[in-house]
Amino acid sequence: MGGMPAGPIPMEGHDFSLWEKRVDALLTLCGSKGFFTVDGLRRALEDMGEEAFEKYSYYERWIASINQNLVEGGHYTLEELGTRMEEIRVRGQTYGDANHG
Amino acid sequence: MATPIMADRVRVKTLVPPGHIRTPWYLRGKIGVIERPLGEFGNPEQQAYGRIGDRKPLYRVRFTMAEVWGTRAERPEDTLDAEIYGHWLEEI
Amino acid sequence: MPHDHHDPLSPSGHPYRQDNDEPLSYWQMMEIAVRELMIEKGHLTANEIATQIDAMDARSPADGAAVVARAWVDPAFKARLLDNAGAASTEMGFDIGPLNLIAVENTDKIHNLIVCTLCSCYPRNLLGLPPDWYKTRAYRSRAVSEPRAVLREFGVELAEYVTVRVHDSTADMRYIVLPARPAGTEDLTEAELAQLVTRDSMIGTGVPRRTL
Numbered sequence: 001m002g003g004m005p006a007g008p009i010p011m012e013g014h015d016f017s018l019w020e021k022r023v024d025a026l027l028t029l030c031g032s033k034g035f036f037t038v039d040g041l042r043r044a045l046e047d048m049g050e051e052a053f054e055k056y057s058y059y060e061r062w063i064a065s066i067n068q069n070l071v072e073g074g075h076y077t078l079e080e081l082g083t084r085m086e087e088i089r090v091r092g093q094t095y096g097d098a099n100h101g
Numbered sequence: 102m103a104t105p106i107m108a109d110r111v112r113v114k115t116l117v118p119p120g121h122i123r124t125p126w127y128l129r130g131k132i133g134v135i136e137r138p139l140g141e142f143g144n145p146e147q148q149a150y151g152r153i154g155d156r157k158p159l160y161r162v163r164f165t166m167a168e169v170w171g172t173r174a175e176r177p178e179d180t181l182d183a184e185i186y187g188h189w190l191e192e193i
Numbered sequence: 194m195p196h197d198h199h200d201p202l203s204p205s206g207h208p209y210r211q212d213n214d215e216p217l218s219y220w221q222m223m224e225i226a227v228r229e230l231m232i233e234k235g236h237l238t239a240n241e242i243a244t245q246i247d248a249m250d251a252r253s254p255a256d257g258a259a260v261v262a263r264a265w266v267d268p269a270f271k272a273r274l275l276d277n278a279g280a281a282s283t284e285m286g287f288d289i290g291p292l293n294l295i296a297v298e299n300t301d302k303i304h305n306l307i308v309c310t311l312c313s314c315y316p317r318n319l320l321g322l323p324p325d326w327y328k329t330r331a332y333r334s335r336a337v338s339e340p341r342a343v344l345r346e347f348g349v350e351l352a353e354y355v356t357v358r359v360h361d362s363t364a365d366m367r368y369i370v371l372p373a374r375p376a377g378t379e380d381l382t383e384a385e386l387a388q389l390v391t392r393d394s395m396i397g398t399g400v401p402r403r404t405l
Contacts, residue, residue: 001310001330001333001334002125002127002308002310002333002334002361003127003170004330004334005334006331006335008331008346009326009329009331009346010325010326012325013324013325016322019221019224021249021250022224022228022242022246024246024249024322025242025245025246025249026242028245028249029241029242035236037143037145037149039121039123039145039148039149039154040150042312043120043121043149043150053330056220057220058313058325059220060218060220063220063224064220064223066227067223067227070231072151073151075230075234075236076230076231076234081223081230084225084229084230085223085226088217088222088225088226089217089222092217093216093217094215094217095215095218095221095225097217098217098221098222099225123311123363125310125361125363127310127338139293139365142365159364161366169337169338170338173338175338175339175342176341176356176357178356179341179356179357179358179359180357180358181337181358181359181360181361182359182361183360183361183363184362184363184364184365185363185364186364
């Protein structure tokens, strides 16, 4: 996106939440264990398109990309992912509740 | 690992294949000078797709803002450095 | 909100991003699912994830500031830093992992600015995670094409004769700016000097504080 027109730089920041830190840690570990590279992360991020950049937060896009690379690498299947996400959905209303399944 | 010698002045290739490429759009076709060779790294164009990347020489290339942005440049003599793989550079 | 007793601001002065008491999002479900599947299949352990989070939490701009202050007081160290910033940082005891680090020096005639236009490459293994603005479209778009306007937004006014060098982290290297030591700091200790070094001064969007 270098050189594209853009407005003022938003200066506000936030402290990373636990789930964001876990996404970050997942990426680092997947890299150090050789499951996929940061290039794979970036490729899947780019393939999500411009709309995803506007619509989803930084670590939302990252977990989507990590998942894409892990599925491609055969680490688990989409059926396993879907089943597990459904189990998690009914565990609780909040991240804290759903995480202690 | 020894990095092949590159001419001092290089042009970034203007190829536009689809997919993951670490050569920014805004530098394609632009002429710069090699600031320093950086050694060899796995080719991201292969690694992005789950392959082992062939080792490719990487260079830091320095461009003037005048070269990159033409009359849009804030200050023509300011510079921009970027890392470009040797296979995206042509010697001139 | 179920827990309205939380302080709205964290110790660092930023709003907390709510997670544990906000409605569970689709992406949070995905994170939990990916993590659990990877652990159950033996690809990762819960301990590895916790250890990695601790390691990243332990990194902060103070690490980079210590490196900068050492370079200000020790010319031989500064030479090693400019030659191989990764090795010099490791020499000071910072575990920067596989990071390929280049230090670029600000002088009275050169001001360096770091950006990653393709994603959000940042010297995270030395400075910790990048600030939010570093990852925004606005910064990534404009830092390469109008760095002087960007610097003014950050409150950095450069003298007329200063050349700006922008560094786009397009591939495998990461960059840290070695800011110029402020004048009038001859009497400060190395530890005091480190307190002058801000995060932004090591990205190039700021300059060091002039006084403690």
